[in-house]
Amino acid sequence: MAHTGQSFDAIVIGAGFSGMYMLKSLRDRLGLAVRVYEAGGTVGGTWYWNRYPGARCDSDSYIYCFTFDKQLLQDWEWSERYPEQPEILRYLEHVAKRHDLKRDMQFDTRVTGGEFDEKTNRWTVRTDRGDEATAQHLIAAVGSLSDTNMPPFKGLDRFKGKWYHTSRFPQSGVDFTGKRVGVVGTGATAVQAIPEIAQQAKQLVVFQRTANYCVPARNGKVDPELVRARKADYDGVVKRIRESFFGQEHYFIPKSVLATTPEEREREFDRMWDAGGFAFWLANYQDMFFDKKANDLCADYIQRKIRSTVKDKVVAEKLIPKGHAYGTKRQPLDTNYYETFNKDNVLLVDAATDGRIDEITEKGIRAGGKEYPLDIIVFATGFDAMTGPLKALNLKGRGGRTLDEQWVNGPRSYLGVAVAGFPNFFTITGPQSPSVLSNMPVSIEQHVEWITDCIESMRRTGKSTIEPTSQAQDAWVAHVNEVVNATLIPTANSWYMSANIAGKPRAFLPYLGPEGVGGYRRKCDEVAAKGYEGFVLA
Numbered sequence: 365m366a367h368t369g370q371s372f373d374a375i376v377i378g379a380g381f382s383g384m385y386m387l388k389s390l391r392d393r394l395g396l397a398v399r400v401y402e403a404g405g406t407v408g409g410t411w412y413w414n415r416y417p418g419a420r421c422d423s424d425s426y427i428y429c430f431t432f433d434k435q436l437l438q439d440w441e442w443s444e445r446y447p448e449q450p451e452i453l454r455y456l457e458h459v460a461k462r463h464d465l466k467r468d469m470q471f472d473t474r475v476t477g478g479e480f481d482e483k484t485n486r487w488t489v490r491t492d493r494g495d496e497a498t499a500q501h502l503i504a505a506v507g508s509l510s511d512t513n514m515p516p517f518k519g520l521d522r523f524k525g526k527w528y529h530t531s532r533f534p535q536s537g538v539d540f541t542g543k544r545v546g547v548v549g550t551g552a553t554a555v556q557a558i559p560e561i562a563q564q565a566k567q568l569v570v571f572q573r574t575a576n577y578c579v580p581a582r583n584g585k586v587d588p589e590l591v592r593a594r595k596a597d598y599d600g601v602v603k604r605i606r607e608s609f610f611g612q613e614h615y616f617i618p619k620s621v622l623a624t625t626p627e628e629r630e631r632e633f634d635r636m637w638d639a640g641g642f643a644f645w646l647a648n649y650q651d652m653f654f655d656k657k658a659n660d661l662c663a664d665y666i667q668r669k670i671r672s673t674v675k676d677k678v679v680a681e682k683l684i685p686k687g688h689a690y691g692t693k694r695q696p697l698d699t700n701y702y703e704t705f706n707k708d709n710v711l712l713v714d715a716a717t718d719g720r721i722d723e724i725t726e727k728g729i730r731a732g733g734k735e736y737p738l739d740i741i742v743f744a745t746g747f748d749a750m751t752g753p754l755k756a757l758n759l760k761g762r763g764g765r766t767l768d769e770q771w772v773n774g775p776r777s778y779l780g781v782a783v784a785g786f787p788n789f790f791t792i793t794g795p796q797s798p799s800v801l802s803n804m805p806v807s808i809e810q811h812v813e814w815i816t817d818c819i820e821s822m823r824r825t826g827k828s829t830i831e832p833t834s835q836a837q838d839a840w841v842a843h844v845n846e847v848v849n850a851t852l853i854p855t856a857n858s859w860y861m862s863a864n865i866a867g868k869p870r871a872f873l874p875y876l877g878p879e880g881v882g883g884y885r886r887k888c889d890e891v892a893a894k895g896y897e898g899f900v901l902a
């Protein structure tokens with residue numbers, strides 16, 4: 365039943381990691397009346413929707429969790445280094461139950477619009493269920509990668525088989541046994557899904573637009589001694605990840621790779637490769653992201669690994685990235701990805717050498733003029749990252765202005781947490797915050813705690829609105845771009861640069877602070893300590 369005329373202190377949109385903790389924090393710490401609207405059928409966000417085979421977290425489980433609940437850090441036992449989607453969803457359900465979150469959440473409800481009323485200083489929010497409610501504070505906890513990118517492939521409506529997007533996978537799963545399956549895309553998602561699908565499918569055809577540098581995840585059981593040691597030192601772990609660069613226990617080698625001998629760097633590369641996970645990406649030589657010559661040395665190591673793993677030389681060359689520097693696109697972690705291309709039932713169709721996808725036909729996919737017959741197509745084509753989910757909310761700030769209008773040349777925010785002209789509106793891990801360049805729960809907890817402190821301070825001092833000044837916002841946007849422009853990241857056509865979607869204005873979406881998430885946290889705390897410098901409080 366639709367509810368109209370309801371009034372809350374705060375409305376939170378989304379019930380993933382962010383929305384869950386935002387509710388907990390505002391309700392149980394500040395005593396506010398909060399309503400959470402969530403499009404999915406339960407909590408989970410990313411982990412509710414992304415149910416494709418092989419879906420799992422790429423951060424180590426001991427740090428991919430809430431740290432606000434210290435007892436739960438001790439009690440919860442993760443089964444593996446990187447838990448699979450069902451296990452993360454179980455964890456989030458457990459947290460929801462433990463903290464009685466669901467009583468303030470409305471599921472199967474998508475927010476379709478909202479506007480700020482300049483007379484009452486409140487937001488009105490509407491949903492696809494016909495609800496209409498008002499609140500002083502509106503918090504977008506919509507995730508950074510939640511707006512599905514389904515490219516408009518010609519002919520898809522004709523296809524007689526079944527097709528799925530990885531981020532909207534059926535809850536009942538898909539049986540690939542004995543089927544001819546096509547996977548479109550070779551990003552982090554596809555790299556997880558391809559080896560799993562290849563084990564079931566009669567034939568798998570992978571359509572690659574851009575090859576990626578993949579490094580081994582090295583998933584598995586974690587040594588019980590290490591689990592015990594981490595639990596005994598959780599306060600230390602939390603402190604370290606909060607102060608770290610990427611919200612992980614990874615630290616760059618404080619040396620130029622160009623100053624090493626071939627033997628020395630080979631030893632280091634081997635060590636990181638064997639450790640698996642993000643070590644090779646985030647704990648490599650410090651100049652890897654800045655200097656193409658340094659980067660080439662790291663890339664060369666992975667290229668050699670690809671050549672020694674993939675038996676067919678022609679296929680190996682297709683799998684070696686050509687047009688971008690290592691690490692400038694999101695690092696996919698793989699389990700038998702390259703090995704999968706040694707299987708007889710797996711075929712790689714590379715856009716550069718075999719031809720781009722021309723169209724979808726009744727029977728399958730035509731690429732480079734050749735038709736590949738398929739029973740099932742899996743689109744692993746990613747997301748309209750970061751700005752997509754926020755624009756989709758159809759919010760109107762002061763003067764009825766939309767985020768579409770404000771962001772016509774790319775996102776503009778202050779600290780990635782607020783937008784000029786949108787009073788009392790906060791974005792958790794929004795554009796131009798560290799977000800996707802960090803271990804998400806670390807950045808989520810930081811934003812939630814900062815927003816809660818901010819709202820508490822407003823209530824204590826009797827303020828009814830807060831919004832960034834356009835000067836503070838301009839300065840932040842300039843800073844975000846200046847920092848990233850010193851790196852190699854803008855040279856790649858990545859989703860970080862908004863380049864995965866035709867027509868999306870090219871702009872760097874997250875924030876890569878010179879001192880990482882630790883420095884960013886200090887900056888946010890400093891802003892608060894100076895009476896919310898850069899914001900107008902009225």
Ligand code: NA7
Nearest residue numbers: 515549550551552553554573574694744745746747859864
């Ligand atoms: P990604 O990383 O955006 O990967 C999407 C893949 O789909 C990538 O290989 C794209 O090629 C490909 N793609 C996208 N559009 C097309 C079209 N029109 N034709 C052919 N191929 C296309 O999304 P993921 O879901 O893998 O990962 C997203 C994030 O989720 C990941 O980074 C983690 O943070 C979690 P491209 O490289 O753009 O040429």
